Amino acid sequence: MTRLTTVTVLGTGVLGSQIAYQAAYSGFTVTAYDISDAVLEKARGRFDELASVYERTVAGGANGRATRALDNVTYSSDLGDAVKDADIVIEAIPEILDLKKATYSALSGLAPLRTIFATNSSTLLPSDLMESTGRPDRFLALHFANEVWVHNTAEIMGTAKTDPAVYATVVEFARDIGMVPIELKKEKAGYVLNSLLVPFLDAAAELLIDGIADPETIDKTWRIATGAPAGPFQIYDVVGLTTAYNISLAGGPKQREFADYLKTTYLDHGKLGVATGEGFYRYPVSASVG
Amino acid sequence: MTRLTTVTVLGTGVLGSQIAYQAAYSGFTVTAYDISDAVLEKARGRFDELASVYERTVAGGANGRATRALDNVTYSSDLGDAVKDADIVIEAIPEILDLKKATYSALSGLAPLRTIFATNSSTLLPSDLMESTGRPDRFLALHFANEVWVHNTAEIMGTAKTDPAVYATVVEFARDIGMVPIELKKEKAGYVLNSLLVPFLDAAAELLIDGIADPETIDKTWRIATGAPAGPFQIYDVVGLTTAYNISLAGGPKQREFADYLKTTYLDHGKLGVATGEGFYRYPVSASVG
Numbered sequence: 337m338t339r340l341t342t343v344t345v346l347g348t349g350v351l352g353s354q355i356a357y358q359a360a361y362s363g364f365t366v367t368a369y370d371i372s373d374a375v376l377e378k379a380r381g382r383f384d385e386l387a388s389v390y391e392r393t394v395a396g397g398a399n400g401r402a403t404r405a406l407d408n409v410t411y412s413s414d415l416g417d418a419v420k421d422a423d424i425v426i427e428a429i430p431e432i433l434d435l436k437k438a439t440y441s442a443l444s445g446l447a448p449l450r451t452i453f454a455t456n457s458s459t460l461l462p463s464d465l466m467e468s469t470g471r472p473d474r475f476l477a478l479h480f481a482n483e484v485w486v487h488n489t490a491e492i493m494g495t496a497k498t499d500p501a502v503y504a505t506v507v508e509f510a511r512d513i514g515m516v517p518i519e520l521k522k523e524k525a526g527y528v529l530n531s532l533l534v535p536f537l538d539a540a541a542e543l544l545i546d547g548i549a550d551p552e553t554i555d556k557t558w559r560i561a562t563g564a565p566a567g568p569f570q571i572y573d574v575v576g577l578t579t580a581y582n583i584s585l586a587g588g589p590k591q592r593e594f595a596d597y598l599k600t601t602y603l604d605h606g607k608l609g610v611a612t613g614e615g616f617y618r619y620p621v622s623a624s625v626g
Numbered sequence: 627m628t629r630l631t632t633v634t635v636l637g638t639g640v641l642g643s644q645i646a647y648q649a650a651y652s653g654f655t656v657t658a659y660d661i662s663d664a665v666l667e668k669a670r671g672r673f674d675e676l677a678s679v680y681e682r683t684v685a686g687g688a689n690g691r692a693t694r695a696l697d698n699v700t701y702s703s704d705l706g707d708a709v710k711d712a713d714i715v716i717e718a719i720p721e722i723l724d725l726k727k728a729t730y731s732a733l734s735g736l737a738p739l740r741t742i743f744a745t746n747s748s749t750l751l752p753s754d755l756m757e758s759t760g761r762p763d764r765f766l767a768l769h770f771a772n773e774v775w776v777h778n779t780a781e782i783m784g785t786a787k788t789d790p791a792v793y794a795t796v797v798e799f800a801r802d803i804g805m806v807p808i809e810l811k812k813e814k815a816g817y818v819l820n821s822l823l824v825p826f827l828d829a830a831a832e833l834l835i836d837g838i839a840d841p842e843t844i845d846k847t848w849r850i851a852t853g854a855p856a857g858p859f860q861i862y863d864v865v866g867l868t869t870a871y872n873i874s875l876a877g878g879p880k881q882r883e884f885a886d887y888l889k890t891t892y893l894d895h896g897k898l899g900v901a902t903g904e905g906f907y908r909y910p911v912s913a914s915v916g
Contacts, residue, residue: 481851489850518847524838528847531833532858535825543821548814557808557818560779561771562861564854568822571852 338501340423340452340509344369346415346439348379351456352428354484357386360408361394361401362513367410369418376411383409394485419447424509426478428456436460437468444470452502454478458530461523463495472497478506479527480515490515491527533571534583540568541584541594551616573615577608628791630713630742630799634659636705636729638669641746642718644774647676650698651684651691652803657700659708666701673699684775705729709737714799716768718746726750727758734760742792744768748820751813753785762787768796769817770805780805781817823861824873830858831874831884841906863905867898 344367345356353368360366368383370376383406390402412418419425425447429439436457443453453475455462466472476498479491490510494503510517518528526534540554549557555567572580577598584595602608602615609615634657635646643658650656658673660666673696680692702708709715715737719729726747733743743765745752756762766788769781780800784793800807808818816824830844839847845857862870867888874885892898892905899905 487851489847491847516846516850518839518843520839522836522838524833524836528833528839528844529851531838532826532829532844532848533851535829536822539822539825543814543818546812546814548812548821549808549810549818553808554818554822556806557779557781558822560806561777561819561823562854562856564852566852 338423338450338505340505340512341365342421342423343367344419344422344425345428346370346418346425347428347430348375348382349428349430350382351480351482351484352426353379353382353386354482355426355428355456355480356409357383357390357405358484358515359513361390361405364408364513365410366408367412367418367422369412369415371413373413376413379411390485415442416446419443419451422447422451424452424454424506426454426456431457431459433460433464436465440465440468441470444468450474452476452506454506456480458527459525461495461525462493462498463523466495466497473499474502476503476506477527478510481529484515488515489518489529491518491520491529493520493523493527495523537568537572537575537580538587538591540572542590544569545590545593545597569616573609573617573619575609576611577602577615628713628740628795630795630802631655632711632713633657634709634712634715635718636660636708636715637718637720638665638672639718639720640672641770641772641774642716643669643672643676644772645716645718645746645770646699647673647680647695648774648805649803651680651695654698654803655700656698657702657708657712659702659705661703663703666703669701680775705732706736709733709741712737712741714742714744714796716744716746721747721749723750723754726755730755730758731760734758742766742796744796746770748817749815751785751815752783752788753813756785756787763789764792766793766796767817768800771819774805778805779808779819781808781810781819783810783813783817785813827858827862827865827870828877828881830862832880834859835880835883835887859906863899863907863909865899866901867892867905 342365343359345352346369348368348370356366356368368379370379387402387406395402429435453469455465455477456479462475462477466475469475476494481487481489492506492510507517507519520527524531543549543554544551551569555569558564558567581595581598581603584591606612607614610619613619632655633649635642636659638658638660646656646658658669660669677692677696685692719725743759745755745767746769752765752767756765759765766784771777771779782796782800797807797809810817814821833839833844834841841859845859848854848857871885871888871893874881896902897904900909903909
């Protein structure tokens with residue numbers, strides 16, 4: 337099996353930065369690509385913050401490894417330059433179909449033939465994008481969860497055209513960068529995690545909207561019954577109420593009612609969940625990453 | 627607010643025994659009713675087992691409290707005798723509508739007028755039963771979860787006719803017997819817990835039946851992403867695959883497909899989950915309670 341050693345991550349947003357830093361922390365040679373030097377300048381700040389989070393948590397104290405990992409990262413706003421030596425390109429750009437397709441088309445002519453392309457898309461299926469890559473056999477989805485150093489799942493999902501050897505190589509790569517590979521045997525919108533999470537969170541929203549019980553009661557029930565550390569409304573606050581709003585707005589009548597409730601009760605007052613210090617619950621203010 | 631001190635539990639099955647023993651352990655005077663002395667003889671064995679579980683776990687060592695709690699329990703197969711001094715009757719008899727209605731009709735003439743009636747029914751709404759009680763204002767649902775000493779929720783659900791003062795008295799009673807009261811503001815099939823659990827477990831079943839991923843992968847994803855101690859298939863094994871089968875059989879096409887899978891893969895081979903030592907996973911064999 338091919339071992340991948342050079343990684344290019346496209347997009348330096350919240351998750352793109354985390355993926356790139358996690359690979360750098362695991363000893364890989366990483367190129368972080370974004371559209372302009374100004375954006376990359378902001379990205380440097382994100383990477384520095386990540387290094388201090390890792391120093392405190394993952395590295396378990398200041399032994400310098402997390403800071404030294406920054407040396408493994410090169411920044412580039414030139415797509416051709418960014419991918420010219422990549423064994424794998426992980427795409428974490430905005431969830432806009434046409435933008436992704438155009439990016440893959442450009443990429444297909446710039447990256448070496450050996451390069452594997454992986455999309456981190458949450459909402460698109462890899463088969464929506466495969467033809468634009470020019471190499472569907474070397475293309476699949478590799479999907480990370482926010483705070484990759486804690487929630488270290490990497491969901492791996494190919495299309496009917498993905499070469500099984502490429503799939504296996506990416507499973508190995510995910511493990512090498514410290515992730516637990518979650519192998520999906522077929523394409524599935526929402527992968528495994530969101531396929532479980534969405535109906536669960538919808539059910540909680542329905543209990544609230546129908547006036548059956550309040551968020552504290554619902555969360556307490558789940559925690560005591562299942563031993564989980566967090567109930568559904570605590571999870572909503574972590575996911576972020578803007579994301580919850582956008583997903584709910586695209587749902588059925590009950591979900592749209594919940595979206596409306598989220599907007600008027602929380603979003604309109606700047607309460608977006610843990611990130612802003614308040615959502616369904618209040619949180620102590622602390623430095624946030626991403 | 628009235629304080630309840632004498633409790634009669636109708637039915638000495640798995641949950642009836644646990645409810646009665648939990649109340650006795652909390653210092654209440656308890657009468658355990660069942661239909662014959664032969665059944666009650668079996669119940670005594672259950673109560674003895676519960677006392678030893680409590681001694682080991684809840685009481686945190688053999689200080690004798692759990693055994694002494696058995697002195698608070700009286701056994702009776704005479705319904706009139708069993709309820710004649712009851713402040714509250716908790717009904718935990720089989721989930722058969724006509725049987726429950728007949729029992730409440732009999733009860734209405736036998737219990738003092740002050741006595742509150744509470745049903746532990748999982749599958750019926752209290753409004754299905756309220757007219758047969760002859761006292762709908764003093765009737766509601768008080769729903770326990772298996773292993774009450776660990777999963778100590780008591781879901782409390784009234785009907786439109788339940789007197790709010792009675793509701794409040796039962797909330798207080800639930801707290802007094804060591805439960806966390808879960809207050810539902812309206813009737814809801816499945817209460818809070820099963821309203822969350824069923825769609826979550828259904829989603830997991832669908833991922834399996836559709837061949838997206840295997841149970842270990844699905845469970846691992848949930849555990850890592852949410853920090854929960856158990857994924858959906860581990861929960862299936864705790865709930866018991868016979869129960870899962872019966873519920874799935876009454877569902878849509880995908881659920882019925884899952885029911886069929888459960889039957890041929892597990893039930894037909896005596897694999898019923900944790901209780902039999904094997905279900906989706908294997909478990910070390912140990913003494914079981916109930």
